Amino acid sequence: MASTENGRLTVKMAAAILVTGGAGYVGSHTVATLLEQTKDNDIIVVDNLCNAYCSEGEKKPESLRIIEEITGKTIQFYNLDIRDYSGLSKIFENHNIDCVIHFAALKAVGESVEKPLEYYQANITGTCTLLEVMRKYGVYKLVYSSSCTVYGEPTKLPLDEGHPTGQGLTSPYGKSKYFCEELMKDVCISDQKWKIISLRYFNPVGAHHSGRIGEDPSGIPNNLMPYIAQVAVGRLKELLVFGKDYPTVDGTGVRDYIHVEDLAEGHVKAVKLFSQPGFSGFHAVNLGTGTGYSVLQMIAAFEAASGRPIPYRIVGRRAGDIAANYSDVGLSHRLLGWRAVKTLEDMCRDTWRWQSGNPEGFKKS
Amino acid sequence: MASTENGRLTVKMAAAILVTGGAGYVGSHTVATLLEQTKDNDIIVVDNLCNAYCSEGEKKPESLRIIEEITGKTIQFYNLDIRDYSGLSKIFENHNIDCVIHFAALKAVGESVEKPLEYYQANITGTCTLLEVMRKYGVYKLVYSSSCTVYGEPTKLPLDEGHPTGQGLTSPYGKSKYFCEELMKDVCISDQKWKIISLRYFNPVGAHHSGRIGEDPSGIPNNLMPYIAQVAVGRLKELLVFGKDYPTVDGTGVRDYIHVEDLAEGHVKAVKLFSQPGFSGFHAVNLGTGTGYSVLQMIAAFEAASGRPIPYRIVGRRAGDIAANYSDVGLSHRLLGWRAVKTLEDMCRDTWRWQSGNPEGFKKS
Numbered sequence: 001m002a003s004t005e006n007g008r009l010t011v012k013m014a015a016a017i018l019v020t021g022g023a024g025y026v027g028s029h030t031v032a033t034l035l036e037q038t039k040d041n042d043i044i045v046v047d048n049l050c051n052a053y054c055s056e057g058e059k060k061p062e063s064l065r066i067i068e069e070i071t072g073k074t075i076q077f078y079n080l081d082i083r084d085y086s087g088l089s090k091i092f093e094n095h096n097i098d099c100v101i102h103f104a105a106l107k108a109v110g111e112s113v114e115k116p117l118e119y120y121q122a123n124i125t126g127t128c129t130l131l132e133v134m135r136k137y138g139v140y141k142l143v144y145s146s147s148c149t150v151y152g153e154p155t156k157l158p159l160d161e162g163h164p165t166g167q168g169l170t171s172p173y174g175k176s177k178y179f180c181e182e183l184m185k186d187v188c189i190s191d192q193k194w195k196i197i198s199l200r201y202f203n204p205v206g207a208h209h210s211g212r213i214g215e216d217p218s219g220i221p222n223n224l225m226p227y228i229a230q231v232a233v234g235r236l237k238e239l240l241v242f243g244k245d246y247p248t249v250d251g252t253g254v255r256d257y258i259h260v261e262d263l264a265e266g267h268v269k270a271v272k273l274f275s276q277p278g279f280s281g282f283h284a285v286n287l288g289t290g291t292g293y294s295v296l297q298m299i300a301a302f303e304a305a306s307g308r309p310i311p312y313r314i315v316g317r318r319a320g321d322i323a324a325n326y327s328d329v330g331l332s333h334r335l336l337g338w339r340a341v342k343t344l345e346d347m348c349r350d351t352w353r354w355q356s357g358n359p360e361g362f363k364k365s
Numbered sequence: 366m367a368s369t370e371n372g373r374l375t376v377k378m379a380a381a382i383l384v385t386g387g388a389g390y391v392g393s394h395t396v397a398t399l400l401e402q403t404k405d406n407d408i409i410v411v412d413n414l415c416n417a418y419c420s421e422g423e424k425k426p427e428s429l430r431i432i433e434e435i436t437g438k439t440i441q442f443y444n445l446d447i448r449d450y451s452g453l454s455k456i457f458e459n460h461n462i463d464c465v466i467h468f469a470a471l472k473a474v475g476e477s478v479e480k481p482l483e484y485y486q487a488n489i490t491g492t493c494t495l496l497e498v499m500r501k502y503g504v505y506k507l508v509y510s511s512s513c514t515v516y517g518e519p520t521k522l523p524l525d526e527g528h529p530t531g532q533g534l535t536s537p538y539g540k541s542k543y544f545c546e547e548l549m550k551d552v553c554i555s556d557q558k559w560k561i562i563s564l565r566y567f568n569p570v571g572a573h574h575s576g577r578i579g580e581d582p583s584g585i586p587n588n589l590m591p592y593i594a595q596v597a598v599g600r601l602k603e604l605l606v607f608g609k610d611y612p613t614v615d616g617t618g619v620r621d622y623i624h625v626e627d628l629a630e631g632h633v634k635a636v637k638l639f640s641q642p643g644f645s646g647f648h649a650v651n652l653g654t655g656t657g658y659s660v661l662q663m664i665a666a667f668e669a670a671s672g673r674p675i676p677y678r679i680v681g682r683r684a685g686d687i688a689a690n691y692s693d694v695g696l697s698h699r700l701l702g703w704r705a706v707k708t709l710e711d712m713c714r715d716t717w718r719w720q721s722g723n724p725e726g727f728k729k730s
Contacts (some may be wrong), residue, residue: 116551119501121707124544125490126445128482159571172551179544186481186537238415 007340016042016095019101020082020130022075023052025215026145026204026263028063030101032213033264034271035071043073044095048081053216053362054186062362063264066212082126085133086197099141099274100266102130104177108222109149109320112173115242124183131187140191141266141274144198146181146284148256149174152202153322160328161200161284170320181284188282197270197279202256202288202327205356206347214354216361217258224298225257225347229355232308239310241295243317246324252295254324259342259350263287269336288327289340298344305348307355320339353361376453381407381460382636384448385495386438386468388417390580391510391628393428397578398629399636401434408438409455409460412469413446418581418727427727447491450498459504460715464506464639467495470541473587474514474685477538487647488541489548496552506639509563509631511546511649513621514539516565518687525693526565526649535685542556546649553647560645567621567653567692569628571712572719573614579719580625581726588614589663590622590712591676594720597673604675606660610691617660619689623651624707624715628652634701653692653706663709670713671721 017034021027022045034043045064052061053357057314060068060077068075076095080087082104105123112119127144134140151159152168166178181198188194205225207214220236221227230236244251266287273279299310332338351357358364382399385408386392397416399408410429417426425433425442427728433440441460447469452466456462470488471477477484491511499505516524517533531543546563553559570590572579585601586592595601631652640642656664664675697703 113551114555116548116555120489120548120551121493121497124485125493128486128490132482133485172548175544175547175551179540181483183485183537183542186478186485186540189483190479321680 014040014042014096015098016044017115018044018046018091018095018097018100020046020100020277021101021105021145023047023049023061023063024103026201027103028067028213029208029260030103030264030267031064031075032067032071032208033205033261035067035073035075037268042076042095043099044076044078044091044097046078046080046082046091048108050078051260052216056110070210070212073216082130083121083127085275088129089136092133092139097137097139099143099271100134100139101143101145101271102127103145105145107173109173110222112176114172116172119172119176121151124179128183131184140193142184142185142194142196143270144180146198146200147174148200148202148286148288148325148327149176150178151183152324154325157324158290158326158328159286161286161331182332185282192280194282195274196282197273198282198284198286199266199270200286201263202258202286202325204260204343205257206350209261209350211350211353211357214358215352221337224295224352225351226253228299228302228310229351232302232306233354233355233359235359237311237313239299241312241314242321244314245317248294248324250294250296251320254294254326255349256290256292256326257298257344258287258289258340259347261350262289262340262342266332266338268334269338273336280309282340283335285332286329286337287332287340288329290327290329292324292326293344301344301347302352304353305345309337370430377391379407379461380463381409383409383411383447383456383460383465384468385411385460386443386470386510388412388426388428389468391625392468393432393578394470394625395629395632396429396440397432397436397560397573398419398626398633400432400438400440402633404536404657406463407441407460409441409456409462411443411445411447411456411554414444414593415471416583418690420457431490433493435575435577436648441671446578447495448486450494453494453498454501457498457504462502462504464508465495465499465504466510466636467492467510468510471539473546474536474538475587477536477541481537484537484541491545492545493548505558506562507549507559507561508635509545509549509561511563511565512539512542513565513567513651513653513692515543515546516690519690522689523655523691523693524651526651526696529535541724550647560639561647562638563647563649564631564635565649565651566628567623567651567690569625570622571624571626571707574626574715576715576718579716579723582728589620589660590716592728593667593675594716596675596729597667597671597717598720598724600724602676604664604677606677609679610682611691613659615659615661618686619657619659619691621655621657622663622709622712623652623654623705626706627654627658627705627707631701638701650697650700652697652705653694653695655692655694657689657691658709666709667713667717671717672711
């Protein structure tokens with residue numbers, strides 16, 4: 001729509017949501033959900049493609065190209081590292097950005113131990129630079145991609161948001177998430193214009209119901225579900241189960257797995273919260289189902305969903321692993337009006353649909 | 366000295382010590398001590414002059430210009446922000462740097478609450494960038510300028526290095542020091558070539574024995590000693606004493622004040638430790654005297670040293686202040702072979718010599 005302001009003709013652009021790291025696993029599913037649910041917002045994605053596949057000659061990563069096909073809508077895409085202050089500024093200059101959902105980060109726990117500086121620069125410097133550019137352009141609404149890792153070893157279960165954070169964290173990845181939460185708290189204290197919602201994910205699994213986008217880890221997967229899926233599809237020979245002597249239902253580690261589409265929905269709810277009168281400051285909110293499943297339960301569920309056997313072998317515990325964690329879901333329900341609705345069957349079925357349809361991930365799909 | 370290597374004539378440069386933030390208070394005193402004590406090392410200073418006075422037309426900050434006069438030696442100075450990766454790389458390219466002493470950081474607790482992003486970028490991004498450049502040029506020895514702030518509220522006194530860190534920190538400044546220690550620990554875990562000594566300063570005070578360099582805070586001083594000194598010299602009217610109901614000797618806050626020349630000596634000892642066979646990894650070491658003095662004791666000592674009355678007024682406690690802290694000095698003695706030797710009288714006398722000789726700091730000296 002066009003209007004005149006100070007005698008000059010200005011074109012009012014639609015309010016846009018900027019998604020950093022929107023080509024990745026959780027980011028792309030959130031972009032898909034945003035496009036399916038919001039009519040009035042342009043969706044802009046910034047991603048440096050360090051962990052997203054892009055076909056040769058294509059300008060957009062495969063995940064976003066497929067989402068455009070599925071939704072029939074267009075995504076504005078910028079191949080950019082968020083640490084590029086002037087490049088990021090230009091995007092804010094050219095769009096009417098209303099809020100930011102910030103996924104861009106490195107996320108492999110093991111790799112972070114080997115490359116701490118790369119992780120701290122990507123995750124902390126990246127977040128600081130994004131916040132500086134947002135402030136420069138008067139954008140003060142941020143949804144942050146955090147993790148239940150910030151809780152360290154649970155002192156009680158379920159984990160609620162009042163549980164201490166930052167104690168006994170063993171990986172640079174986990175510390176970087178904790179440090180970012182702390183710095184965002186400080187930013188909210190320094191200027192009450194800020195509205196920041198830090199979503200602490202439990203264990204995201206599953207894939208888009210279309211079966212056309214999903215998790216596409218490079219190399220050997222770090223997480224259980226993609227590992228199981230790659231065993232089922234024949235890319236990997238067997239699953240190693242780390243420890244069967246934990247004080248859990250069957251001795252194997254228990255985690256709160258959550259369907260990535262539920263998770264995506266949680267981000268949309270968070271964005272909606274920004275328009276609630278009086279909402280301000282820093283808020284950390286768990287996104288989990290509240291139910292934990294053991295490794296053996298996950299294997300059984302995946303075997304049922306896929307009709308394939310999952311050969312596994314019990315080996316020793318892995319350093320840094322905890323016995324169990326699962327989320328208290330009270331705050332996410334009260335504050336966001338959100339609850340996970342997808343079941344373990346849904347998670348396994350959708351993972352299998354994606355994995356069996358795309359055995360090599362995006363590359364050969 | 367010149368030699369031939371692979372048939373090419375190469376000029377072997379003297380091993381250099383790079384001092385970041387070397388124009389500031391503790392940095393400049395350490396540079397002076399290094400020049401007084403080391404014969405074989407070039408001293409290179411990098412400083413962005415954000416908190417150091419430089420006369421118009423001069424290429425070097427006043428503190429370093431005066432140190433050159435006092436010592437008769439030359440300091441290589443670069444006006445550069447350590448976040449400038451390529452600028453910093455050029456310095457490593459052009460010198461034979463053996464180790465780095467890293468002071469460059471923002472340090473005002475109150476200001477950090479107002480400008481958290483600036484503090485995190487300067488202190489964390491700055492440190493990460495420095496470490497990346499060091500690694501690129503194969504330099505793995507670092508002395509880091511840390512603070513007893515990382516301990517938060519003491520659970521017992523004296524504070525030894527095993528006391529928990531990072532808990533209940535209230536300022537972005539304090540958190541940035543803690544985060545930097547954590548990331549340096551991670552860096553040492555990732556690559557055993559690193560040797561990092563993090564010196565946790567208690568409360569640096571005093572000035573160079575020449576009376577020609579000293580602390581020169583911009584604006585109203587944040588710390589007690591320069592505040593007292595400015596009251597004594599007539600720049601400020603009276604001292605506000607925050608709280609007289611602490612569980613201490615006289616109800617006022619107790620701190621472990623340490624002469625900046627003792628502190629500087631501690632850095633020289635740390636550098637010497639690098640050449641000890643088998644020394645590696647991350648080591649945090651307190652630098653304090655082990656003795657705490659109350660605010661009222663400091664006032665009395667300064668009145669005696671200066672012969673001037675220090676008018677003061679008791680007001681309420683200041684948020685975030687703790688009752689008392691002082692250092693356990695065992696590790697610094699065992700590991701560095703260092704002990705503070707200067708007395709409270711020395712601290713007050715040297716502060717007064719600097720302040721009375723330079724009532725406006727470097728600007729009009």
